Amino acid sequence: KQEVTQIPAALSVPEGENLVLNCSFTDSAIYNLQWFRQDPGKGLTSLLLIQSSQREQTSGRLNASLDKSSGRSTLYIAASQPGDSATYLCAVRRYSMLTFGGGTRLMVKP
Amino acid sequence: DTEVTQTPKHLVMGMTNKKSLKCEQHMGHRAMYWYKQKAKKPPELMFVYSYEKLSINESVPSRFSPECPNSSLLNLHLHALQPEDSALYLCASSQIPGTDSYEQYFGPGTRLTVT
Numbered sequence: 001k002q003e004v005t006q007i008p009a010a011l012s013v014p015e016g017e018n019l020v021l022n023c024s025f026t027d028s029a030i031y032n033l034q035w036f037r038q039d040p041g042k043g044l045t046s047l048l049l050i051q052s053s054q055r056e057q058t059s060g061r062l063n064a065s066l067d068k069s070s071g072r073s074t075l076y077i078a079a080s081q082p083g084d085s086a087t088y089l090c091a092v093r094r095y096s097m098l099t100f101g102g103g104t105r106l107m108v109k110p
Numbered sequence: 111d112t113e114v115t116q117t118p119k120h121l122v123m124g125m126t127n128k129k130s131l132k133c134e135q136h137m138g139h140r141a142m143y144w145y146k147q148k149a150k151k152p153p154e155l156m157f158v159y160s161y162e163k164l165s166i167n168e169s170v171p172s173r174f175s176p177e178c179p180n181s182s183l184l185n186l187h188l189h190a191l192q193p194e195d196s197a198l199y200l201c202a203s204s205q206i207p208g209t210d211s212y213e214q215y216f217g218p219g220t221r222l223t224v225t
Contacts, residue, residue: 034213042115043200044153044216075142089152096141098167098214100152 004092006101011082021075021104023034023090028068030092035064035075038087038103043045047088048075080108113137114217122223125191132219133184133201141207142184144176147186153200159184160206172203189194191224198222 005027013019023033032051036044048057048064050073058087063076071084073090091098114135123129134141140162145153158166159178173186173195184201198221202214 031207032213036216041198041219041221043114043218044202046213046215049213074179091152095210096158096160097155102152104121 002030002092002094002097002099004090004099004101005087006090006104009102010105010107012107012109015080015082017080017108018078019080019106021077021088021090021106023073023075023101024100025071025073025092025101027094028070028071030094033064033066033073033091034091034098034103035062035073036089036091038089040087044089053082053091054078077106080106082108084108113193114201114203114215116199116217116220118202118220119218120221120223122225123188123191125193127191128189130188131186131199131201131222133186133203133217134182135203135215135217136182137203137215138181139203139205139215140181142178143186143202143204144186145216147198147200147219149197157186160201178207190220191222196224197220201219 007022023078050066061078066073087103089103091100112225129207144156147153157176162178177185200219201217204214
């Protein structure tokens with residue numbers, strides 16, 4: 001059974017810092033990996049999708065990498081802003097199943 | 111249009127009530143999903159519909175009854191719920207899985223409180 005772990009569970013940083021969120025998964029037979037953002041009480045917003053054949057994807061200040069063989073992905077956020085405060089979830093897909101990690105709750109302080 | 115809409119946004123119901131949650135998408139997606147999310151936990155898959163047919167039921171209690179009347183709509187009928195069923199219910203849609211690039215698009219959720 002696929003297990004997805006995210007470290008750290010919570011993170012508080014001052015505005016302007018570059019930061020890295022980690023995601024690991026136990027079964028490397030995945031189709032793709034998605035990073036989501038979730039604001040309190042809201043739905044999930046897809047940030048980046050990395051196909052199993054890709055190594056990284058970039059969108060603005062966000063960069064996600066994937067090392068499928070070692071079962072790891074990282075989400076890099078450059079020059080963090082208070083508006084980045086949210087919970088970040090990674091999810092791996094096999095067939096139609098998405099398996100989510102527990103999330104990292106990020107607080108960026110002004 | 112990459113939007114998934116869900117109604118209502120909030121729902122409070124008693125344990126003897128019958129209510130329904132609705133989800134709609136107009137992206138031409140033929141796979142739709144229901145997830146349940148408890149506070150500070152990740153979403154948990156409940157049901158998957160592919161081409162309007164139920165393809166996955168993750169051992170969900172029968173008091174939750176999904177329905178997919180057409181390719182754009184997904185309903186979740188609720189009956190005789192328990193207080194522990196209180197959660198955020200998320201709907202998602204995607205192209206039919208078969209390519210690496212398919213991704214799921216999520217709606218804003220319905221916050222359900224069972225009293």
